[in-house]
Amino acid sequence: MQLLKIGQTILILMVCLTVGKGASQGAESKTENEKTFVEILEGAYKVSCNDVDRLRDFYRSDAQIVHDGRQTTLDVTIQEIKESIRPLENLRCAYQPRVRTSRVGGEMAYLIVRETIFLSSGTTEPQEIEQICSYIFMKDGSRWKIVVDHCSSVPGETI
Numbered sequence: 001m002q003l004l005k006i007g008q009t010i011l012i013l014m015v016c017l018t019v020g021k022g023a024s025q026g027a028e029s030k031t032e033n034e035k036t037f038v039e040i041l042e043g044a045y046k047v048s049c050n051d052v053d054r055l056r057d058f059y060r061s062d063a064q065i066v067h068d069g070r071q072t073t074l075d076v077t078i079q080e081i082k083e084s085i086r087p088l089e090n091l092r093c094a095y096q097p098r099v100r101t102s103r104v105g106g107e108m109a110y111l112i113v114r115e116t117i118f119l120s121s122g123t124t125e126p127q128e129i130e131q132i133c134s135y136i137f138m139k140d141g142s143r144w145k146i147v148v149d150h151c152s153s154v155p156g157e158t159i
Contacts (some may be wrong), residue, residue, distance in 0.1 A: 033104045037111050037137060038097055040144060045117065049093035052081045059146045060138065066150040085124070094118040100132075107139040115151070130154040 035113075039055075040058055047054040049141040055078055063074045085091055103110055113133050119128040136148035 033109070034099050034102050034111065036144065037102065037109060037135070038099065038113075040099055040137070040146065041135065044094065044096055044146065045095035045155075046102050048081055049085070049119075050092055052078050052085075055081075059149070063098075063146055064150075069152070090116075090119040090122040092120045094108065103124050107143065109137045111135045111137075114154075126141055 023144070040070075044058040045057060047057070055074065059074045061074065065072050065074065065077050091138045092143075094117070096112045096118075100112040100114060102112070113135065115131050115133055117129040117131070118126065131151045131153050133149065133151035135146055135150075136142045139145075
């Protein structure tokens with residue numbers, strides 16, 4: 001009887017250790033996956049500030065972009081960014097993403113991200129933009145690229 005209780009205790013401990021180990025490995029994998037996609041987003045925001053045409057390195061050519069309810073294409077977005085930053089001198093950009101949730105499966109992944117974008121230049125007052133975004137990524141050859149970029153501004157938010 002005592003041996004049976006010891007055996008049950010060992011079995012319970014083994015199950016707990018196995019489940020705990022699996023959960024921690026899953027958390028590490030999620031963090032690694034999130035890191036890959038956050039790096040893509042950071043790269044896209046960096047080039048949108050100083051080399052807009054390179055957004056094509058981060059977005060698929062058929063990407064759908066929706067910001068505050070307005071749908072556009074990658075080509076139109078690139079043109080609009082160029083026009084809006086042309087008059088600005090010494091443009092400085094910073095991007096702070098906070099991943100809310102993510103999922104990766106096969107050739108597709110998504111991230112829901114709360115973002116803060118800081119913009120400043122020598123000719124305008126500094127600006128802070130707060131938004132919540134959903135991104136869908138798909139494999140394009142061996143690289144992940146953004147295929148859906150859907151963001152909504154969060155009005156009146158201060159950080």
